[in-house]
Amino acid sequence: MNKETEIKLRASRETLAALRDHPLLKKRNKSGWQRHELSNQYYDTPARDLAGARVALRLRRDGEQLIQTLKSRGQSVAGLSERNEWDWYLQQPALDLDKLDDSCWPASLAQLDKRALAPIFSTDFVREKAEIAWGRGKSKVVIEAALDLGEVIAGEQREEICELELELRQGDPQALLELAADLAADLALMPCDISKAERGYRLFDPASYNLALAAPPLSAEQPLDDAFAAIAWHLLGSSQRLAEQYRFNGHWRLLVDWVQQLIELRALLGSLGQAAPRASSRSLREGLDALLADWRPRALAGRDDEQVRQAAPQQFAAELAGTRWGLFSLSASRWLYQRAWIEARNARGARQGAAPLGNWLPHLLAEEAAALQLKRYQRQPEDLAEQLPRLERLLVWLHFARTLLELPEPDRLYGELNKLHELALAPLDAEALPARVAQAHTVWTLKAWKLLLK
Secondary structure (H helix, E strand, O other): OEEEEEEEEEOOHHHHHHHHOOHHHHHHEOOOOEEEEEEEEEEEOOOOHHHHOOEEEEEEEEOOEEEEEEEEOOEEEOOEEEEEEEEEEEOOOOOOHHHOOOOOOOHHHOOOOHHHOEEEEEEEEEEEEEEEEEEEOOEEEEEEEEEEEEEEEEOOEEEEEEEEEEEEEEOOOHHHHHHHHHHHOOOOOEEOOOOHHHHHHHHHOHHHOOOOOOOOOOOOOOEHHHHHHHHHHHHHHHHHHHHHHHHHHOOHHHHHHHHHHHHHHHHHHOOOHHHOOHHHHHHHHHHHHHHHHHHHHHHHHOOOOHHHHHHHHHHHHHHHHOOHHHHHHHHHHHHHHHOHHHOOOOHHHHHHHHOEHHHHHHHHHHHHHHHHOHHHHHHOHHHHHHHHHHHHHHHHHHHHHHHHOOOOOHHHHHHHHHHHHHHHHOOOOOOHHHHHHHHHHHHHHOHHHHHHHO
16 A cells, blocks of 8 residues: 555646746756556446545556555645555456455445446546655655646546646655745645546536545644644635635536635735744735735625626636636645744734634633623724624634534524624615614624623
């Protein structure tokens, strides 16, 4: 068994061509580009039991070689994935079911009749690969760079494969993110947390691609630094999956959800005070602000304007054709992997970062609740929109950690604040002002709100 650590980056044909001669790869290329034509047949049962167990089984032809491979889904965080992989070299172009024994086969499929496995989709592509190596400090990094161009085929359905795959062979996984971010500064490369197998399943059954990532596990004893990292990784990974799926099918709701992930990530970055000095996150906040300046107004306008919704897929394609989204995504992944926010913070910030979440969070929420001044906005509802950043800082922590609070009805508190946030976003008209007054009063009278202010 091998452990595969890699990152996949969606590209255009023009970008793939440019990568072959990119100075960074050219300088570190130790092998030259080697061309392989790969034909891959994926297998599953009619009920797609393997997909349900998060494994992929394929038979690959690489020149004269036949390779049977079983891959587990493993762990994937914002485009950087780790998976277990088993390879067997075969003599005949047919599955060798005897290889699929207890040493690799998932326990959850122990009762499966492997004779029910049948071809379900294929991926055929040309791979140009090279060994990229360089010295990083006192250690050596070796990465296999692969330029893949071809297609996924499921029945009559087809989707292009056009991507850069970077697989770590030696060194620190952080080097993958460093190399990817450096390339994305020059070329349009989009982190893509979806394997070729997942694309095949998505073509075979469009509803099979699961967008939802499991909510990050949080506890009252967890240090703030760890809780922040878990939520940020979750939001970043979710935003990347939503971007990929919206690119694929153009469903409006996915774009709205993508913008919401960015709003929550921006609020989270602004909530930590001295635990994350502003200088440490400046470039990320600026990147998010630029994205939100363009996409938040479109998401709001598209609520009531069909023309805005119809124009958005082409506008999003133009976004992905530039470097902004890919570079932001990879820079954020690198920042989180390095835990860059802990650098250069003072002793008080270090104490805050190490504080148990259950102790720190009530203080944050109390400060934000007091500064929100809801009594004022019951008198001046026209000014409520100025409090959007504060509302969003409250909401992101209530979204992920409200069950840790010793407050009555935390779900209701979260829901009523969400309603107030929606009214703050709504255009001002004769109905909006009294609605804002009423909702501010509702939040003000909640027992949970009053306890926060004590």
